Amino acid sequence: MLTDFVPRQRWFAAKNLDRGPFTILSRTPMPDQVHGGPIEQLLFSVQTPVGVQRYQMWIGWAPGLPDSVGPQAHIGDVAGLTGYDALQDPHVAGVLLSAIVAGADVGDLSFRSEPGADIDPTLPGLVIGAEQSNTSIVYGHRAILKMFRRLEPGPNPDAEIHRALSAAGSAHVAAPLGEITGPLAGQTTTLGLLTEFFANSAEGWAMATASVRDLLSEGDLTADEVGGDFAAEADRLGQAVAEVHADLAAAFGSEVADPGEAQRIIGQMIASAEAAIALVPELAEHRDAILATFRAAADHPDGLTRQRIHGDLHLGQVLRTLQGWSIIDFEGEPSKPLAYRRAAHSPLRDVAGMLRSFDYAARGQTVGGDPDDPVQAQHRYRAAEWATRNRTAFADGYARAAGQDPRTAGSLLTAFELDKAIYEVLYENGHRPHWVPIPMQAVVALTHAATPDGGHS
Numbered sequence: 001m002l003t004d005f006v007p008r009q010r011w012f013a014a015k016n017l018d019r020g021p022f023t024i025l026s027r028t029p030m031p032d033q034v035h036g037g038p039i040e041q042l043l044f045s046v047q048t049p050v051g052v053q054r055y056q057m058w059i060g061w062a063p064g065l066p067d068s069v070g071p072q073a074h075i076g077d078v079a080g081l082t083g084y085d086a087l088q089d090p091h092v093a094g095v096l097l098s099a100i101v102a103g104a105d106v107g108d109l110s111f112r113s114e115p116g117a118d119i120d121p122t123l124p125g126l127v128i129g130a131e132q133s134n135t136s137i138v139y140g141h142r143a144i145l146k147m148f149r150r151l152e153p154g155p156n157p158d159a160e161i162h163r164a165l166s167a168a169g170s171a172h173v174a175a176p177l178g179e180i181t182g183p184l185a186g187q188t189t190t191l192g193l194l195t196e197f198f199a200n201s202a203e204g205w206a207m208a209t210a211s212v213r214d215l216l217s218e219g220d221l222t223a224d225e226v227g228g229d230f231a232a233e234a235d236r237l238g239q240a241v242a243e244v245h246a247d248l249a250a251a252f253g254s255e256v257a258d259p260g261e262a263q264r265i266i267g268q269m270i271a272s273a274e275a276a277i278a279l280v281p282e283l284a285e286h287r288d289a290i291l292a293t294f295r296a297a298a299d300h301p302d303g304l305t306r307q308r309i310h311g312d313l314h315l316g317q318v319l320r321t322l323q324g325w326s327i328i329d330f331e332g333e334p335s336k337p338l339a340y341r342r343a344a345h346s347p348l349r350d351v352a353g354m355l356r357s358f359d360y361a362a363r364g365q366t367v368g369g370d371p372d373d374p375v376q377a378q379h380r381y382r383a384a385e386w387a388t389r390n391r392t393a394f395a396d397g398y399a400r401a402a403g404q405d406p407r408t409a410g411s412l413l414t415a416f417e418l419d420k421a422i423y424e425v426l427y428e429n430g431h432r433p434h435w436v437p438i439p440m441q442a443v444v445a446l447t448h449a450a451t452p453d454g455g456h457s
């Protein structure tokens, strides 16, 4: 029954991998029924060449597909009952919120609210957009419940970091309100996280791309002259990221790594690049330049600091609220193991993620098209202008708040950007193949200096 439905879901990361059959790990029915049939949490695993993957689903059963969900929620029919993706059902959303507020224990699942959280269990819940790594339900513009889809045994860094930053009084994070946990491979595992919802907020990605469009529609004004200029926001965002890094360092600790740290990091980047090259043929022709760019960064003289970071920072992970910038989704890079995502890393990794994202916001609007069309060529030129302006503003804001300019890391910052761009090639190859040219272009630009003729061949 899962065979047709699961591979169509955005959250399923093994779409393009050879894989074994789905193995059901557990089924936990809720005491409540909403459409004359049970609602159950189902955990399953699937074996892939890169290891086992585990996933969470919530399945509702009813005599037919309930009116409260669309046809995309249909999973399959068994013994006269229709199974459907229950997280898309507002009635099931209500059951989950009530269980959190009640502090229910259901089978092995624990539903808990944070001490002092004041949540109205009757708030109506609505699932938001399908194009996410997980599935989130918004309750009356007051709270948002993220149900993690791909699971790894242990605490999810999203829950850990929301709690730590909130306890530190950070102005840049949503307050945690509750959690759903349960056992997986013998460890207590975060299954869902309820946090404060920022009503009237805008995603950084939406704001940045609106600003790019504004610039592209202008024939002769430069990026600093158009009404939609984003540079002041990019500067404030840099400041917010630096403040979050400082709070994370205070909450979880930080250390100056030993002098060999840069070599160790570069070694990991080279290993990831080799793995990506083996999977994506377009990367192979740039292999020499990629390796040369990484090697050039290995001799970083200064000690690097290591601390907990966001790990997958981009413009889609930042919200402009009425108060300022907030950062969401502290899970880390979805493809990396949990131990890596909970470990200390260089904050330059997050800085590089944001720098890449400014490039994405700009080039996403000009990708594809006719390379010989003069209007499109002009758009590409303007998009590059926007990216430079906003990358600079972000780094300026970060440097001011951190007291240290990330750009002084030079070739090492380039290596972090290249590492991210290669990750993005892999990510787009699996999820949005028509966007592969965006990070590919960055791979070429970032390795340009390392090619024998400086990229003039």
Ligand SMILES: Nc1ncnc2c1ncn2[C@@H]1O[C@H](COP(=O)(O)OP(=O)(O)O)[C@@H](O)[C@H]1O
Pocket: 128, 132, 133, 134, 135, 136, 144, 146, 174, 195, 196, 197, 198, 199, 201, 203, 316, 317, 319, 328, 329
């Ligand atoms: N606290 C919040 N307030 C308002 N919107 C939020 C909040 N948290 C998340 N969102 C919205 O939900 C979307 C998905 O959240 P995210 O944590 O990025 O989930 P995923 O892990 O599925 O990518 C975000 O892109 C954002 O639009």
Ligand SMILES: O=P(O)(O)O[C@H]1O[C@H](CO)[C@@H](O[C@H]2O[C@H](CO)[C@@H](O)[C@H](O)[C@H]2O)[C@H](O)[C@H]1O
Pocket: 132, 133, 205, 312, 314, 315, 316, 317, 329, 333, 334, 353, 356, 357, 358, 360, 361, 424, 427
């Ligand atoms: O699902 P997540 O938000 O955790 O992150 C994954 O998906 C992102 C795409 O939504 C991806 O980000 C890439 O695309 C963004 C635009 O959609 C762009 O702003 C980022 O710079 C680019 O990396 C992210 O890498 C991936 O982990």
